[in-house]
Amino acid sequence: MRISELSAASGVPLPTVKYYLREGLLAAGERTARNQAEYGAEHLARLRLIRALIEVGGLSVADTRTVLAASDDPELPLNEVLGATHDAVTRRAAPNRGGPAWTEARDLVLDRAKEHGWRVEEDGPALDQAADAVAAVIAADMPELYPLIDVYFEAVEPMARREVETVLSMGSDDQIVRGVVIGTVLGESLFNALRLLAQQHISTELLDPGKTGDQAGA
Amino acid sequence: MRISELSAASGVPLPTVKYYLREGLLAAGERTARNQAEYGAEHLARLRLIRALIEVGGLSVADTRTVLAASDDPELPLNEVLGATHDAVTRRAAPNRGGPAWTEARDLVLDRAKEHGWRVEEDGPALDQAADAVAAVIAADMPELYPLIDVYFEAVEPMARREVETVLSMGSDDQIVRGVVIGTVLGESLFNALRLLAQQHISTELLDPGKTGDQAGA
DNA sequence: GATAGCGGATAGCATCACTATCCGTTCTCT
């Protein structure tokens, strides 16, 4: 498979494939001559993964490179791959991090986490992002929304358990690492979409209970 | 309050405040002279909301303007505000939308939704985003992850119900609209962060069950 | 009356994710 075939098979424009090559996201093919190279199925799969992380997961090219580099390294322990993935899917620091209101929000999250018996990694970006969101809700002066924090805690725990179990049962370390990256990034996008779908379903049900033709299964 | 005080109080750089004014995200203050204007608490609150949507929610300036314009319009029905919000928090079309694999993924989501008794809005961006994610998981050839789709469906339904109930019980239409926007955008960010935190907690629990000092509640 | 800050307009800048062009080489087709 030559580069133009790789481009055609993946639907990624050829200059973009070259760009990913340059940026080190995609390994060069096996050179068969000074200016010819052969690409295989693994290159196609990798290219599709790159596009999925960027387009579906919304990662930047730089974050995608970091995550893929981490997942490629067979020496790197799983929790470092997880850390790189978490860095990629969380947002950069809001400017008011560290302020008193933010610290209060962070403590609130930490407190709830402790109540739920979670052992929380305080160094990661996830806690900071949670604090950003809670601080913003507090700053918006919407105390009616506070109970949702606990709703989220309750909904997320069994879900995360199933996710981790699913990924850990995937056999080889290689597969687990792939599962972590894909599951974390694409799972987020899928869950967010389903949340909107569910909100629409529920609000239709509550506000417009007419014209029900469906089975109201549970 | 003059513009420099607004900037200082919000922590937003003054040129950026001017930029938001220009872009129509923030209403002009009450002019007290040809080149002087007075800003009030509502401007400060709005500015904080703008920053929260952009920095915490990750919205673009353009999407933020659209969402805020929709939420400002007292004539606009709630479901149109919700639609604008959904457009803002979902990703733009992936290029392979509409292809056979994508259509299959979309049908899979639709099918699961029907099994769960959801009345799904097929026109919105959420279903498309869900299909993008599912198609990418299928393309990545990771069937082990498929069961997670149902896990997400089960986790999201009661959560979304509580969210919708919470927002709808907020009293005035004004408050509800605010609640929809803030809840949708910041809720997503918060939930995503808590998901990572929970995954970390669970994987620590499963992989490294030593050094437990906490109450292993739940 | 000096001077700092103002609102408004215009221009500039850094980043990002490509996209285009050029080069000399090699493959492919006839």
Add this chain to the structure above:
DNA sequence: AGAGAACGGATAGTGATGCTATCCGCTATC
């Protein structure tokens, strides 16, 4: 064997985005 397309690799250019800087004549404030 010769023509022309495609190749890998390098360099430069592009359009969108989210600010940031500068300038203007005017006004508030000390």
